[in-house]
Amino acid sequence: MFEIISGTVQTAQKVVLYGPEGIGKSSLAAQFPTPVFIDTEGSTKQLNVQRLPKPSSWEMLKQQALWVKQQGASRFGTLVIDTVDWAEMLCVDSICAAHNKNGVEDFGYGKGYIYVAEEIGRFLNLLSDVVEAGIHVVLTAHAQIIKFEQPDEMGAYDRYQLKLGQKTGSRTAPLVKEWADIVLFINYKTFSVATDKEGKKNKAQGGARTMYTTHHPAWDAKNRHGLPDELPLDYSRIAHIFNVPTQQQAPAQSVQTAPPSSVAPPTSTSAPQTSSAPPEQQSGLNPNIYGPLRDLMIRNQVTEAEIQAAVAKRQYLPADMPVADYPLDFVEGVLVAAWGQVYAIILEIRDQIPF
Incomplete structure (x- = not known):
């Protein structure tokens, strides 16, 4: 016997925000419900947000994601990994070190890229568990321009793609896009204006930051919420998806992190003691x-x-x-x-x- 469930099901969302550097991806992600950042590249220093320590290894990144899941939706509303392409570099370094290779090309026959795709897939499964815990997950990523040729068309053209490596992108970029519920491409909207009477010379004008929500030959995007094809870069235009008010979030408070229980001993529930000394001095470890x-x-x-x-x-x-x-x-x-x-x-x- 199986229970039939009808109607829509409200769940946390899996979101990918990608675009050129400096376009405002991190600032947009900071407006999601009660966000906590895993800043893999150190790009959120000017944002008043909650953040975990910058992960220095792939294993540390996975532990941080697991810890956020264990805290639950009562503490965090959104986990932001900024950016996933820098996280992928940690993954590549980890795999190469585990197999005593200098680079992913040293595996031969493309095996290194398969290992990377498999590990990224396992990480996405972990992030899906975070979503199941009621916490939105936002992955920011840079964009790259690649040559693309459709099998049924003549010629090739340029299009924007997730910047997940020149070669690993052929495996990991599709995984990330398929995993996501929403993929938003953010770019400057420009248009050309003729500068001569014959219309042979043109110059670019405009520059409004725009969110593209649906697929286009020049970029990847998708959503399941009936959004218009184009939106201004304004969180209030998508806030209804995440069931939160559009007003500005309260100032972030500092987060005292603790290791996940599956990989570390339990910690006391009493208030943590703060110290101005660096972590290595607090722990007494050799620097x-x-x-x-x-x-x-x-x-x-x-x-x-x-x-x-x-x-x-x-x-x-x-x-x-x-x-x-x-x-x-x-x-x-x-x-x-x-x-x-x-x-x-x-x-x-x-x-x-x-x-």
Whole structure:
């Protein structure tokens, strides 16, 4: 027996905003309901928004998305990843480090691009879980111009595409577009004006920032809400989709982050203690430890001794070797790229310590 559900179903939305650099993608995303940013490129410094620390590794980015999901819709209304093309670079670096490759081309036969597409697909599944938790997800992205030729047409023409790598875009860009409920292309609307009597010379005029909501031969866009083909770059024109008032959001408050429970020990529910000291000083970690690894250690409350014990248990390196002296390829390819397995070993060691 199956229950029949009729009518529309109100859910959180999966949104992609893309366009040229500096067009206003981040500013638009900042107007979504109670947004929290994962700023992969450091472009929101001038915005009064809530933001998580800039992820220094692909694993850290995934942990941050999982943490937002666990906080729930009562705390955050929107998760903004700004931008997804910079996030993809973290993904590529992680895969290359895990396979001891210098670049994605070193895999041969296009295998590297397949690995990237598969990992991006898993990440989109994680973001879908965030949406299921009632939190909108907004991915911002840069645009690139590519040559495009339709199979049933003669000749090629230029069109705008998500900037997800010159070659990986053939796999990851379609994944992102298919995943999204709404894809908005943002650009300056220009038109040409003849400068001579014969109309042979023209110059561009205009420059109004415009949101394009439907597919066009020159760009990708879509929506499922009956939006006009073109809209001014004004959040109030799409606010009804997200069931929030169009007035300005209240000033953002600082966010005290904690590691997700699936990858880190539980934390106290009491008010967090603030400190002006840098995170590495608060944690007591050696500042010479490789940055992405140190970030994961801080977020998951892992000590240097625990890393040394986990490494020694697998007989990778001597137990008394300082973490700051570990070979870089080992740190990137094993400790950072496979942090989930490393942390599982650390939890296992903790469980074995008698009280």
